[in-house]
Amino acid sequence: MSRVIKWLFKESSLISLISIFLGLLFGAVIMLIGNYNPIQAYGALFNKSFGDLNSIGEVIRQITPLIFTGLSVAFAFRTGLFNIGAEGQFIMGALAASFVGIQLHLPWYLHIPLAIIAGGLLGGLWGSIAGYLKAVRGVHEVITTIMLNWIALYLSNFFVKTFLLEKGQMRSKFVDKSAWLSSQGLSEMFGNSRIHYGIVIALTLAVLFYILLWKTKQGFELRAVGFNPEASQYAGISVNKNIIKAMFISGIFAGVGGVCEVLGVFHYQSVNTAFPGYGMMGIAVALIGRNTPLGAILGAVLLGVLTFGASGMKFGAGVPEELVNIVIALIIFFVAASGIVKWLLKLFAKRNKEVSNRANPTISK
Incomplete structure (x- = not known):
């Protein structure tokens, strides 16, 4: 079990998980556009x-x-x-x-x-x-x-x-x-x-x-x-x-x-x-x-x-079955374009750090 947990928190594995989330999210947006x-x-x-x-x-x-x-x-x-x-x-x-x-x-x-x-x-x-x-x-x-x-x-x-x-x-x-x-x-x-x-x-x-x-x-x-x-x-x-x-x-x-x-x-x-x-x-x-x-x-x-x-x-x-293929394609796109996901991770980490510094100004000094 510990090996599985370590695998999930590797950067490469985290990219896959985020790519899946983004694929499902963008798939949901496309469904909303199509009134589904x-x-x-x-x-x-x-x-x-x-x-x-x-x-x-x-x-x-x-x-x-x-x-x-x-x-x-x-x-x-x-x-x-x-x-x-x-x-x-x-x-x-x-x-x-x-x-x-x-x-x-x-x-x-x-x-x-x-x-x-x-x-x-x-x-x-x-x-x-x-x-x-x-x-x-x-x-x-x-x-x-x-x-x-x-x-x-x-x-x-x-x-x-x-x-x-x-x-x-x-x-x-x-x-x-x-x-x-x-x-x-x-x-x-x-x-x-x-x-x-x-x-x-x-x-x-x-x-x-x-x-x-x-x-x-x-x-x-x-x-x-x-x-x-x-x-x-x-x-x-x-x-x-x-x-x-x-x-x-x-x-x-x-x-x-x-x-x-x-x-x-x-x-x-x-x-x-x-x-x-x-x-x-x-x-x-x-x-x-x-x-x-x-x-x-x-x-x-x-x-x-x-x-x-x-x-x-x-x-x-x-919902048309073809939308599932779109979701799969989006997931693969985000996995392949891992630079986008890494940029999002860095952006999130940077904002997290800024919020933490504002909450604890003595630490940032």
């Missing part, structure tokens, strides 16, 4: 997200993939890389899980771990392609990861249509029940929601994220390369190897997220015509969470509640 009641709107959003056990279960289900992709993007950022390809790595992880879940018939204690490992490895390998091109050819990872997103989308569609397609459907066959991450008991506990055990895996990976980056020699090397590649090279650290490793590990986080979405929620893979969107939301989660594992979890909770509760605003307060 912001108190009623936010109340409806909160009620939709936490009004009953089913809603809580669905919020957790919505949060789960965001934690995975948020961790993926945050890990890359921490090592000096911009992983815009969590979307593609997520899709490739889902594809691997679908293959293992459909083509293999094993007991659950072998089936589930094998699917998770396969999805994580394929997601990691997909990410390492961008890492290799960056390390060996000097191609910027933003370009390659965006291109790899589209390749992943169409490649997964090809494999599903060719090897896994359910006749007459635009989706794969169902994976074997022995590979499911959901259970009837857990679903009934949360009002027959689609909650699944992927949330446990997500939280476990967040802990591993922290241990790897801050408690191991390998993590020190990854952070050193991200902070200063030239100095790291001079110190004898292989910059190229660590770039590839960083993108591989980053891809694992997103890949396992795709696994959990297939095995926990849908139990099949669709022939997608568009991205699921979790990779792009992961960028927002990482930014809001200041690229820390705890921050990624809290950022995922925030965005999960906002996106799931948007329909509550629409039907409960008559």
Whole structure:
């Protein structure tokens, strides 16, 4: 608990909290301009997200993939890389899980771990392609990861249509029940929601994220390369190897997220015509969470509640769902434009000091 309190009072964390407050505040102003009641709107959003056990279960289900992709993007950022390809790595992880879940018939204690490992490895390998091109050819990872997103989308569609397609459907066959991450008991506990055990895996990976980056020699090397590649090279650290490793590990986080979405929620893979969107939301989660594992979890909770509760605003307060996207965009804006928030903090501290000096003139002397 003390670690959480210390985290909340770090300057970077305080910036995130103030950014969230400003985003909600400016969102309320926009609602007032549009003749909507912001108190009623936010109340409806909160009620939709936490009004009953089913809603809580669905919020957790919505949060789960965001934690995975948020961790993926945050890990890359921490090592000096911009992983815009969590979307593609997520899709490739889902594809691997679908293959293992459909083509293999094993007991659950072998089936589930094998699917998770396969999805994580394929997601990691997909990410390492961008890492290799960056390390060996000097191609910027933003370009390659965006291109790899589209390749992943169409490649997964090809494999599903060719090897896994359910006749007459635009989706794969169902994976074997022995590979499911959901259970009837857990679903009934949360009002027959689609909650699944992927949330446990997500939280476990967040802990591993922290241990790897801050408690191991390998993590020190990854952070050193991200902070200063030239100095790291001079110190004898292989910059190229660590770039590839960083993108591989980053891809694992997103890949396992795709696994959990297939095995926990849908139990099949669709022939997608568009991205699921979790990779792009992961960028927002990482930014809001200041690229820390705890921050990624809290950022995922925030965005999960906002996106799931948007329909509550629409039907409960008559507020268009698009306003939630505006609120999210405002929060990201204030996080990205942290200079504004820092200026506000300094201004507040300065006024506080002036008021304190007026109240105690002897102290100021």
